Amino acid sequence: MKNFKHRHLLGIEPLSKEDITQILDTAKIFKGICKGTNKKFPALKGKLILNLFMENSTRTRSSFEIAEKRLGADTLNFSASASSLSKGESFYDTIKTLESMEPHIVVIRHSSPGSSKFLANNLNASVVNAGDGAHEHPTQALLDAYTIREALGTLEGLNIVIAGDIKHSRVVRSNIWLLKKMGNNVTLSGPPTLIPPGIEKLGVNVEYNFDNAIKDADVVMMLRIQRERMVESFFPSLQEFNMLYGLTKKRMENLKNGAIVMHPGPINRGVEINSEVADSKRSVILEQVSNGIYVRMAVLFLLAGGRINEISN
Numbered sequence: 001m002k003n004f005k006h007r008h009l010l011g012i013e014p015l016s017k018e019d020i021t022q023i024l025d026t027a028k029i030f031k032g033i034c035k036g037t038n039k040k041f042p043a044l045k046g047k048l049i050l051n052l053f054m055e056n057s058t059r060t061r062s063s064f065e066i067a068e069k070r071l072g073a074d075t076l077n078f079s080a081s082a083s084s085l086s087k088g089e090s091f092y093d094t095i096k097t098l099e100s101m102e103p104h105i106v107v108i109r110h111s112s113p114g115s116s117k118f119l120a121n122n123l124n125a126s127v128v129n130a131g132d133g134a135h136e137h138p139t140q141a142l143l144d145a146y147t148i149r150e151a152l153g154t155l156e157g158l159n160i161v162i163a164g165d166i167k168h169s170r171v172v173r174s175n176i177w178l179l180k181k182m183g184n185n186v187t188l189s190g191p192p193t194l195i196p197p198g199i200e201k202l203g204v205n206v207e208y209n210f211d212n213a214i215k216d217a218d219v220v221m222m223l224r225i226q227r228e229r230m231v232e233s234f235f236p237s238l239q240e241f242n243m244l245y246g247l248t249k250k251r252m253e254n255l256k257n258g259a260i261v262m263h264p265g266p267i268n269r270g271v272e273i274n275s276e277v278a279d280s281k282r283s284v285i286l287e288q289v290s291n292g293i294y295v296r297m298a299v300l301f302l303l304a305g306g307r308i309n310e311i312s313n
């Protein structure tokens with residue numbers, strides 16, 4: 001089995017279909033061995049991983065930490081609010097200071113698009129993008145892909161609808177790159193104010209009528225309205241949004257047999273998704289969270305030069 005050929009994971013855009021498959025297959029092996037056993041691998045023993053979360057996170061931060069511990073790495077969790085950034089130290093000086101502590105891998109979440117690329121250009125460590133503004137969130141797309149493949153038995157030729165706030169979502173960008181590379185039909189749905197003009201250039205369909213969009217869907221992925229990234233006021237109102245674009249019980253009942261419902265989280269119940277749907281048998285939202293651990297183990301393992309046969313034998 002070949003080594004993973006990338007030094008950083010900054011986005012899905014630079015990955016090939018083979019790279020994506022390599023990550024998902026490695027994650028599957030980790031899941032097969034670790035699920036329910038809490039088994040650890042010493043693959044990253046002696047390596048220091050710096051978790052640089054400059055924006056809030058529950059799922060990504062926790063699952064990276066668990067993945068790092070399962071791989072035996074030493075971890076340093078940097079808290080922006082408790083750091084000397086508040087005394088006026090620049091981001092550049094902060095990262096150069098942290099680099100002198102010789103991390104092997106830096107995991108970064110930041111509100112600025114391109115922040116992970118900035119780090120990759122200025123550090124010797126491998127960099128993993130854990131979400132940069134509205135640009136990309138590659139490990140989220142990888143865990144989404146893993147969950148789809150596991151639930152439906154394939155990651156090719158599916159009708160996948162991604163709905164809600166497309167404009168401010170980094171998850172949708174990474175998912176479009178990934179799902180199109182794997183040969184799926186991707187439809188975006190949401191109010192025209194929340195869909196960037198020209199997005200069809202990425203090879204996706206746009207359907208403003210949500211009921212039409214989900215008729216033939218194998219996967220419906222709902223997205224939260226990202227108020228923290230909005231400079232304009234939100235239109236329509238949350239109530240109107242739920243009426244036109246919310247995944248309600250009634251809409252769920254019209255989905256075809258076997259269709260699954262996804263959400264990267266955090267969810268806003270009663271806005272983009274109703275409780276009866278989020279907690280239904282069709283929902284794989286908690287599987288997405290759990291699979292995030294194995295996918296992030298795979299990413300860290302492969303970036304550190306690990307080979308799949310080292311863990312499967």
Ligand code: CP
Nearest residue numbers: 057058059060264265
């Ligand atoms: N999906 C996701 O990135 O969730 P968190 O913001 O909680 O990490």
